[in-house]
Ligand SMILES: Nc1ccn([C@@H]2O[C@H](COP(=O)(O)OP(=O)(O)OP(=O)(O)O)[C@@H](O)[C@H]2O)c(=O)n1
């Protein structure tokens with residue numbers, strides 16, 4: 001692998017993002033308001049879904065045209081991303097496995113501050129490309145299936161929407177890391193894996209901007225009743241679909257960033273993801289159930305039960321996921337014994353829990369950033 005070729009890997013990802021952004025651009029931001037509460041789901045169980053109300057006033061014909069096109073948005077962007085990355089790997093524009101396993105990842109050489117690092121790689125063989133393509137397709141389907149397994153009971157009124165949101169929050173990122181061993185040891189595998197959060201970011205964009213139609217109750221087009229509508233209902237607290245563009249969007253962007261830049265080369269990504277997903281998710285799920293009587297004095301909306309769940313969830317999530325990656329041979333063992341590692345992870349989890357209590361900072365940013373900075377200091 002010539003060092004000259006390495007920046008092309010970044011170039012390919014930029015192309016993919018640009019292609020996605022281009023195809024998203026034409027859609028208007030049609031706001032919707034959903035009446036949201038568990039009882040609301042029940043009230044409308046005869047319809048079998050939530051009512052969604054369109055704030056826009058466009059005519060039915062233009063809505064139908066937009067809706068029909070928007071149905072294609074996700075498949076088209078998926079096809080473009082997957083094809084481009086696969087083509088890049090086949091044509092050796094993505095790096096294959098390292099020749100010297102101890103060499104720093106060549107991706108570092110593509111960063112402005114990492115010019116001095118340059119790894120050498122074997123070609124990205126056909127079997128490795130097919131393996132990474134298969135792992136990507138499997139992860140995309142598994143992600144859709146997992147999200148559906150939670151949004152569907154929420155839609156039927158069998159699951160509290162707040163719990164639905166937090167269950168997706170707690171489990172989707174760890175499940176994603178659990179499938180990382182399916183990917184090859186090619187350096188370019190991270191680009192394939194990054195497609196999974198990228199497509200979910202687009203899905204949230206579609207859900208949050210209303211690019212996919214509401215259900216048929218508004219008389220638009222019953223064939224367009226969308227999983228994105230179901231998704232935005234399940235993950236928004238207030239019922240405003242635009243909430244998909246807030247916490248959930250940040251969540252998948254953290255996943256995208258960590259996958260692309262840290263992947264299996266650096267535990268920082270795994271620890272940040274586990275703290276954001278398992279820790280912060282359990283803080284809500286446990287805190288709302290067991291925290292009513294033990295609120296913090298200085299922040300009455302958070303509890304000792306919730307913060308304890310964040311510490312325990314982050315600690316066990318980080319340790320469990322790192323152990324899984326090491327055990328499967330996906331990640332190199334860390335240079336610490338279990339006791340030492342648990343001690344370091346405990347510090348990261350405790351400080352992250354303290355930062356989560358800050359009332360002014362959005363925990364979707366503050367928790368993974370804190371965990372990322374601390375694990376850079378303590379685990380490298
Ligand atoms: N340390 C914590 C964190 C959360 N909670 C519980 O979880 C609820 C939601 O907390 P939080 O995640 O901060 O709420 P939001 O920021 O609104 O939700 P999100 O993170 O999903 O945006 C709180 O009201 C509280 O009942 C808690 O008890 N202790």
Ligand SMILES: C/C(=C\CO)CCC[C@H](C)CCC[C@H](C)CCCC(C)C
Nearest residue numbers: 142143146169172175176197235247248
């Ligand atoms: C509701 C969320 C956060 C709120 O704080 C998280 C939204 C998550 C996305 C809708 C789905 C993310 C899927 C993952 C990128 C991939 C999971 C793959 C796995 C194999 C199931």
